[in-house]
Amino acid sequence: MASKKKITNIITYVVLVLISIIWLFPFVCLVLQSFRSYNEMGGGMVDYVIPKKFSLDSYRFLFDPSSNFVNWYKNTLIISIFVTIGQTAFVLCTSYVLSRMRFKGRELLMRFWLILGMFPGFLSMICLYFLLKQFGLTQEGAVPGLILISVASSGMGYYICKGFFDTLPKALDEAARIDGATRAQIFFGMIIPLAKPIIIYQALVAFMGPWCDYVFASYVAFGNSASYNVAVGLQRWLFTGDYQGYFTRFCAGGVLVAVPVTILFMCLQKYYVEGVTGGAVKG
Amino acid sequence: MKENRIAGFFKGVGNAFGLIGTAFSKGDWKTKLSFIIMGFGSLMRKQFARGIAFLAVEVLYIWYIVSFGAGYLKDFGTLGTVATREEPAYFNGIEIGKTTVFGDNSFLILLFSVMTLFITALFIIIWYINVKNNYESQVRLESGKKLPTNKQDLSSLLDHNFDKTLLAIPVFGVFMFVVVPIVFMILVAFTNYDMNHQPPTNLFSWVGFENFKNLLSIGGSGFGSTFFTVLGWTLIWAFFATFLNYFGGMAVAILINKKGIKFKKLWRTILVMTIAVPQFVSLLYVGKMFAKDGLINGYLMKWGVIDQAIPFWTDPTLAKIMIIVINVWVGIPYVMLITTGLLMNIPEDLYESARIDGANPWQMFMKITLPYMLFVTGPYLLTSFTGNLNNFNVIYLLNTGSPLSTELTGGAGRTDLLITWLYKLTVNDTNYRMAAVIGIMVFVVTAVISLVVYNILPSVKDEEGFQ
Numbered sequence: 001m002a003s004k005k006k007i008t009n010i011i012t013y014v015v016l017v018l019i020s021i022i023w024l025f026p027f028v029c030l031v032l033q034s035f036r037s038y039n040e041m042g043g044g045m046v047d048y049v050i051p052k053k054f055s056l057d058s059y060r061f062l063f064d065p066s067s068n069f070v071n072w073y074k075n076t077l078i079i080s081i082f083v084t085i086g087q088t089a090f091v092l093c094t095s096y097v098l099s100r101m102r103f104k105g106r107e108l109l110m111r112f113w114l115i116l117g118m119f120p121g122f123l124s125m126i127c128l129y130f131l132l133k134q135f136g137l138t139q140e141g142a143v144p145g146l147i148l149i150s151v152a153s154s155g156m157g158y159y160i161c162k163g164f165f166d167t168l169p170k171a172l173d174e175a176a177r178i179d180g181a182t183r184a185q186i187f188f189g190m191i192i193p194l195a196k197p198i199i200i201y202q203a204l205v206a207f208m209g210p211w212c213d214y215v216f217a218s219y220v221a222f223g224n225s226a227s228y229n230v231a232v233g234l235q236r237w238l239f240t241g242d243y244q245g246y247f248t249r250f251c252a253g254g255v256l257v258a259v260p261v262t263i264l265f266m267c268l269q270k271y272y273v274e275g276v277t278g279g280a281v282k283g
Numbered sequence: 284m285k286e287n288r289i290a291g292f293f294k295g296v297g298n299a300f301g302l303i304g305t306a307f308s309k310g311d312w313k314t315k316l317s318f319i320i321m322g323f324g325s326l327m328r329k330q331f332a333r334g335i336a337f338l339a340v341e342v343l344y345i346w347y348i349v350s351f352g353a354g355y356l357k358d359f360g361t362l363g364t365v366a367t368r369e370e371p372a373y374f375n376g377i378e379i380g381k382t383t384v385f386g387d388n389s390f391l392i393l394l395f396s397v398m399t400l401f402i403t404a405l406f407i408i409i410w411y412i413n414v415k416n417n418y419e420s421q422v423r424l425e426s427g428k429k430l431p432t433n434k435q436d437l438s439s440l441l442d443h444n445f446d447k448t449l450l451a452i453p454v455f456g457v458f459m460f461v462v463v464p465i466v467f468m469i470l471v472a473f474t475n476y477d478m479n480h481q482p483p484t485n486l487f488s489w490v491g492f493e494n495f496k497n498l499l500s501i502g503g504s505g506f507g508s509t510f511f512t513v514l515g516w517t518l519i520w521a522f523f524a525t526f527l528n529y530f531g532g533m534a535v536a537i538l539i540n541k542k543g544i545k546f547k548k549l550w551r552t553i554l555v556m557t558i559a560v561p562q563f564v565s566l567l568y569v570g571k572m573f574a575k576d577g578l579i580n581g582y583l584m585k586w587g588v589i590d591q592a593i594p595f596w597t598d599p600t601l602a603k604i605m606i607i608v609i610n611v612w613v614g615i616p617y618v619m620l621i622t623t624g625l626l627m628n629i630p631e632d633l634y635e636s637a638r639i640d641g642a643n644p645w646q647m648f649m650k651i652t653l654p655y656m657l658f659v660t661g662p663y664l665l666t667s668f669t670g671n672l673n674n675f676n677v678i679y680l681l682n683t684g685s686p687l688s689t690e691l692t693g694g695a696g697r698t699d700l701l702i703t704w705l706y707k708l709t710v711n712d713t714n715y716r717m718a719a720v721i722g723i724m725v726f727v728v729t730a731v732i733s734l735v736v737y738n739i740l741p742s743v744k745d746e747e748g749f750q
Contacts, residue, residue: 009541009543016539016550019550023554023612026568026572027560027565030564049578090453090456094449109454113457118733120701122702123723123725126468126718127467130390148460152459153457153460155454156461182438182441183442183443183445187445212563214563214676235680238571258559258565261560265559266559269552276620277620277621277624
C-alpha cells in the first residue's frame with residue numbers, strides 16, 4: 001500500500017516537472033535569445049537556444065533614440081496608469097450603486113448592459129476612430145484617445161466587483177445610516193476601505209490590459225510610430241519590419257515588457273486569484 | 284412574465300401621458316409656462332438649483348440642435364447627395380487650378396444623426412421630468428407642505444440621490460462610446476459603405492437588406508460559403524478551447540492538490556507565468572517558435588527527425604490543431620487557479636465514504652468531483668465559451684488567421700474566427716458594410732448560445748442544489 005502511494009507520487013512529480021518544463025520553455029528561450037548578438041547570423045531566428053556569444057546589442061538598440069522603443073514604453077505606461085485610475089473609479093461607483101441602491105430602471109440598466117456586452121468590441125472600431133478623430137485624439141493624440149475609450153466604457157465591467165459588494169453585509173450600511181451617515185459618507189468612509197482586495201484586483205486587471213492591447217491601439221495610432229504602444233510596436237517589428245534583423249530585438253523588448261508586469265502580477269497574485277474565483281462562481 | 288413586462292412598459296408610457304395631461308389642465312401659470320420654458324416654475328418657487336439645471340438643459344439642447352444636430356439630421360434619409368469634389372478655379376475668367384468644393388459626408392451624417400436622435404430622446408425624458416416635477420411642487424404647495432430647499436436638493440445628491448451622482452459619468456461614457464457606435468454600426472449594415480464608397484469623395488447610401496442577402500448567398504461572389512465555414516470553425520474552436528482547458532486545468536489542479544505533493548506553491552507559480560506575461564509577448568514568440576524557420580523545426584531537423592520543415596502554420600488542419608494545443612498552454616493556468624480553491628471546498632467525508640464503499644479514484648472523480656465542479660463553475664463555462672467565440676488574441680497573434688485560401692472570400696484565412704475576419708474586413712479591406720453584418724451575426728450567435736445555455740444551467744435552475 002505504502003509503496004503504491006510512493007509510485008503514484010513519483011509519477012505525479014514527473015508529470016508536474018514535465019508540465020513545468022513545457023510552460024517555462026518559451027520564456028527561457030525568449031530571455032536567452034534576447035542576449036544573442038545582433039551580428040551573429042544577422043539576428044534572425046536560429047535552430048539553437050543558448051546563444052554562442054552573449055551580448056547586449058539588442059538591449060542597446062532598444063534604448064537608441066532611433067528605435068522609438070522608449071517612446072512606446074512611455075506611452076503604454078501612461079495609458080496603463082490613467083486607465084487603472086479611471087477604470088477602478090468607474091467600476092467602484094457603478095458596482096456600489098448597483099449592489100446597494102435600488103432605483104427605477106436598475107434592472108433595465110443591468111439587462112441592457114448585458115446585451116450590449118454581447119456585441120463584439122471591434123464592431124464599433126471604425127466609429128470610435130472617427131469619433132476620436134473629431135476631437136483630434138488619433139495618430140498624434142492616440143494616447144489620450146486610448147485612455148478615453150478604455151475608461152469611458154468601463155462601467156460595464158462591474159460584475160466581479162458587484163459580486164464582492166453583494167457579500168458585504170447590508171446591516172453595516174443600515175447601522176451607519178441610523179447613525180446619520182449619508183450615502184456618500186458610507187461609500188467613501190466605509191465601503192471603499194472594506195473593498196481593498198477587490199480594488200487591488202480591479203486595478204491589477206486594468207493595469208495589465210493596455211500592455212496587451214493590440215487591436216484598438218494599432219487602429220487609433222495608425223501610421224504614427226511615435227504614439228504606438230509596446231504591443232503594436234513590437235508586433236510591427238516581428239511582421240512588417242526586416243524581421244530577420246529584428247527578431248532578437250523583439251525578444252529583448254518582450255523581456256523588458258514582461259519582467260515588470262510579471263513581477264507586479266506575482267506580488268498581487270493573491271488578490272487576482274480571489275477576484276477570478278469569486279467572479280467565476282458567481283458568473 | 285415577458286408579456287407583463289411589455290404591458291408594464293405601455294402602462295408606464297400611458298401614465299406619463301396622463302400626467303402630462305393633468306399637469307396641463309390643472310397646472311397654474313407657473314407650471315404651464317414650464318412646458319415651454321423648462322424649470323420656470325422651479326425658479327418662481329425659489330428652487331433655484333433645479334430651475335437652473337432644467338433651464339440649462341433646454342438652452343444647451345436648443346443650441347446643440349440649431350448649431351449642429353439639425354444640419355445632419357435633415358440628410359439622414361439620403362445620407363448626403365453632394366459629394367466633395369474638385370472644380371476648376373477661375374481668376375478673372377481664366378482657369379488657374381483646382382479648388383475643393385466641400386459637400387456632404389455620409390459618415391458624419393449617419394454618426395451625428397444617431398447621436399442627435401439619442402440626445403433628443405434624452406431631452407424628452409428630461410422635459411417630462413421637468414413637467415412632472417413642476418406639477419408635483421405645485422400640488423405640494425397647494426396642500427400646504429414645504430418644498431425642499433436648494434441646499435437640501437444639492438445635498439441629496441450625496442445621499443438618497445447618490446446613485447445618480449455616481450452613475451452619471453459611467454452611464455454617459457457607455458452611452459457615447461458603446462451605445463452610439465453600436466447603433467451606428469448596425470445601421471451601416473444597411474448601407475453600401477465599403478472601399479468604393481468612402482466619404483467625402485464617394486458617398487454611401489441606404490441599400491436595405493442587400494448585405495444580409497450577400498452574407499447568405501452561396502456561390503459567385505457571395506459571402507455565404509465563407510461565412511458558414513468560418514462560423515463552423517468558430518464553434519468547433521470555442522468548444523475545444525473551452526472544454527480542453529477546463530478538464531486540463533482541473534486535472535492539473537487535482538495533481539497539485541494531491542496529498543503528499545510538496546512545493547505546491549512553486550508549481551502554481553510556474554503555471555501562472557502565462558497569465559502574468561503579456562499575451563502579445565508570449566503568443567507572438569510561441570507563434571514564431573513553430574514557424575517554418577523557427578526553433579522547433581530547427582531542432583527537429585538538426586536531430587534528423589524530419590528532413591523538411593513541418594508546415595505548422597501553412598497546413599490548415601495542422602494550424603487548427605496547433606492553435607487549440609497552444610491555447611491549452613494559455614488557458615490551463617486560469618482554470619487551475621479557479622478550480623484549486625473550489626476543489627478544496629468539496630467535503631472530505633464524501634470521498635471518505637466513497638472509499639469505504641470501494642470506489643476507485645476515477646469513479647470518485649466522475650461521481651463526486653465532476654458534478655460538483657460543473658454545478659459551481661457552470662456560469663464560468665458559459666462566459667468562457669462566449670469569450671472564446673471572440674478570442675481575438677490567440678488566433679491573430681499566433682498566425683493572423685492564415686493560411687489564406689482561394690475558396691474563401693473576403694480575405695478570410697483557414698483559421699480565422701468570425702471576430703478576426705471582422706477585423707480583417709475592417710482594417711485590410713475597408714469593407715465596412717460586411718464587417719457590420721458579421722458583427723451582428725457574432726452578436727446573434729453569442730446571444731442565442733447564452734440564452735439557451737443559461738436556461739439549462741443547473742445552478743440557475745436549482746440554486747440550492749449543492750448547499
